[in-house]
Amino acid sequence: MxxxxxxxxxxxxxxxxxxxxxxxxxxxAFGLATEAEPLTPGLHVVATPIGNLxxxxxxxxxxxxxxxxxxxxxxxxxxxxxxHYGITTPLVAYHEHSNAAVxxxxxxxxxxGEALALVSDAxxxxxxxxxxxxxxxxxxxxxxxxxxxxxxxxMTAIVAAGLPTDRFFFEGFLPQKAxxxxxxxxxxxxxxxxxxxxxxxxxxxxxxxxxxxxLGGTRPAAVARELTKMFETIRRGTLGSLADTFAExxxxxxxxxxxxxxxxxxxxxxxxxxxxxxxxxxxLARHSIKDAxxxxxxxxxxxxxxxxxxxxxxxxxxxADA
Numbered sequence: 362m363x364x365x366x367x368x369x370x371x372x373x374x375x376x377x378x379x380x381x382x383x384x385x386x387x388x389x390a391f392g393l394a395t396e397a398e399p400l401t402p403g404l405h406v407v408a409t410p411i412g413n414l415x416x417x418x419x420x421x422x423x424x425x426x427x428x429x430x431x432x433x434x435x436x437x438x439x440x441x442x443x444x445h446y447g448i449t450t451p452l453v454a455y456h457e458h459s460n461a462a463v464x465x466x467x468x469x470x471x472x473x474g475e476a477l478a479l480v481s482d483a484x485x486x487x488x489x490x491x492x493x494x495x496x497x498x499x500x501x502x503x504x505x506x507x508x509x510x511x512x513x514x515x516m517t518a519i520v521a522a523g524l525p526t527d528r529f530f531f532e533g534f535l536p537q538k539a540x541x542x543x544x545x546x547x548x549x550x551x552x553x554x555x556x557x558x559x560x561x562x563x564x565x566x567x568x569x570x571x572x573x574x575x576l577g578g579t580r581p582a583a584v585a586r587e588l589t590k591m592f593e594t595i596r597r598g599t600l601g602s603l604a605d606t607f608a609e610x611x612x613x614x615x616x617x618x619x620x621x622x623x624x625x626x627x628x629x630x631x632x633x634x635x636x637x638x639x640x641x642x643x644x645l646a647r648h649s650i651k652d653a654x655x656x657x658x659x660x661x662x663x664x665x666x667x668x669x670x671x672x673x674x675x676x677x678x679x680x681a682d683a
Contacts, residue, residue, distance in 0.1 A: 388426040389447035390419065397427040400476035401507070404499045406492065407478050408485040408511030411616075412590035414445050418511045422446050428478035432467065434491055438482045455479065457491040464498045471504045478509075483616075485513045489533040489559055514588060515557050518618035521595055522583035525622065528554030535560070535568060542568065546575040556621040562586075565617055566607040570664055572621065573600040578663030581622035587615035604664040637661060641672050642679075650676050 386397040405424050410416040425431055426448045432455035433439035439452060455463065471477055481490035496506060515531050530552045536542045549556060560568050565584070572582075578601025585595045592615065596603060600621065607613070640660065644653035654669035661668070 386426040386450070387447065388422040390422060394447065395423075397423040400424060400427045401505065402474045402476050403471055403505035403507060404496065405476060405478045405507045405509055406486050406496065407480050407509040408513065409439070409442060409480050409483060411483040411512045411514050411517065411588055412593075414442060416512045416589060417442070417446070418509070421509050421511055422448070424509050425450055425478050425480075427476065429470070429475040431478045431480060432495070434481045439480055450478070455491065455495065459491070459495075464495050467495060468498050468502050468504065471499065472502060483512075483514070485511065488513065488515060488531070512589070514559070514616070514618050517588045518583070518585040518620055519555065519557055521585060521588075522555075522620035523597055524555050524581060524583065524620055526555065529557055530554050531557045533559055537564065539567065539571065543571050543575050546572055550576055552623075554623065556619075558619040558621070560617050560619055562614055562617055563612045565612055565619075566604070568619070569600060569604040569607055570666070572619075573604040573664045574667060576600060576621065577624050578602075578604070578661060578667075580624045583620045584613075585618045585620065586613050588618065590615070601658065601661070601663045601665075605658070605666070608664070608666060637663065637668070637671060638675060641668070641675050645672065645676055645679070 387394050388397060389395070405428060407421050407424050408418075409421065425443065425446075428450050430451045430453045431439060431443070432453050434454075434456045436452040436454050442448075443450065443452070453467075455467070467477060479486050479492055479495065481487075481492065484490070486492040487496065499506060519526055519529055530549070532545075532549060535545055535558060558568075569582075569584075573580075578599055580600045581597075582600045582603055583595055583597045584603055584607070585593075587593050596606065598606070637657070640657045641653060644656050647653075648656065650672050651669070654665065654672040657663075657672070658665040658668040
């Protein structure tokens with residue numbers, strides 16, 4: 362008996378409820394209502410603003426309007442964007458805790474001919490945001506993936522930092538615990554390019570102190586906060602000076618991106634320690650502990666607190682040897 366093998370079924374766009382007489386999808390921009398063209402079935406990965414709603418692209422708006430559903434990390438956040446542009450597409454929660462059963466339902470919908478739009482709370486999905494497993498499942502099912510490019514906190518920060526952009530490495534979030542964070546920073550020390558990190562505001566001071574200690578306080582760096590928003594600020598300096606600044610000011614508010622440059626011909630840790638001790642001993646011969654530490658911290662770019670603590674140790678040792 363010969364068995365007939367059917368060719369793989371390709372998704373076919375279904376007519377919207379109500380047939381061809383259904384009201385077309387629209388979005389409102391510049392005070393005008395615009396009709397969105399129908400989408401091909403599959404998963405449309407849409408970048409959304411990282412703060413300023415005006416940064417959204419026309420293509421992103423058309424995609425969100427024409428999709429059968431928008432899969433959102435937090436539906437409350439995405440609803441604000443949709444309402445601002447007059448988009449009424451249904452929202453479905455999809456986040457890092459969504460399980461395989463949720464992904465299977467979404468894949469089935471796309472196989473049945475639907476077009477789904479995937480967004481994160483801000484920026485480009487999958488970049489330190491949920492979505493990878495869904496994209497992977499869709500690809501395995503033979504579903505088309507359509508990227509809709511747009512805002513990205515990584516690219517926004519790196520072009521404003523004033524550091525080399527020819528080669529860069531995006532690390533995302535470092536480990537929360539100090540020991541693991543320092544180990545990871547040590548592993549990143551040899552990366553031949555600019556580093557881009559995300560960090561929670563309340564952990565920023567201690568992360569910068571660890572980065573200055575592990576990578577070297579003289580490395581150029583920038584801390585970008587609330588990019589594209591009303592209170593956007595970009596602080597530039599060395600890792601040491603930035604660590605001192607945020608140690609004194611405390612944790613900032615808002616979203617933070619840290620950009621760290623490379624250190625050409627950087628001394629080994631042993632050489633750096635010996636150089637610091639020599640500079641401190643010379644300064645201690647002429648100044649108080651506090652003034653000596655301040656002077657050497659300014660010269661080396663290392664965190665003031667770390668230099669002051671080392672100055673205390675050297676001063677006590679000198680007194681004991683006298």
